[in-house]
Amino acid sequence: MGSLSVTNSETVGESLRKIQGLIKEISDMNVSIxxxxxxxxxxxxxxxxxxxxxxxGACKSNARSRSVSGASENLANVTATLMAQVDKFLLK
Incomplete structure (x- = not known):
């Protein structure tokens, strides 16, 4: 009977060591995660x-493009006005 208790104790001890090892693996996995x-x-x-x-950057680029477009439109209007004035002074 005494040897059976020793065998059971050894089996329980081994099972607890396995459980402890598995708990450590799970803990390590949690750290990795x-x-x-x-x-x-x-x-x-x-x-x-x-x-x-x-x-x-895209917003700034868009704003600058609109500004350039407006300046180009103004320049086109000024050019048209100047061309109309120049046409008045053509020699005939």
Missing amino acids: ATASEEQTQVTDDIAERLEMIHE
């Missing part, structure tokens, strides 16, 4: 920041 999650968050934040910069 947490680290990967933090890295993904950093990458996502970086991408969002860069997209915001691109958006701002």
Whole structure:
């Protein structure tokens, strides 16, 4: 009977060591997942920041294009006015 108790104790001890090893593996996996999650968050934040910069650049570019378009239209109007005045002074 005593040897059966020793055998059962050894079996229980071995089972507990296996469970402890599995718990450590799970804990290590959790650490890896947490680290990967933090890295993904950093990458996502970086991408969002860069997209915001691109958006701002596109808005500025659009505003500048409109300004250039307006200036070109004004220049065309001034040119037409000058051409009409020059046509008045042509020698006939």
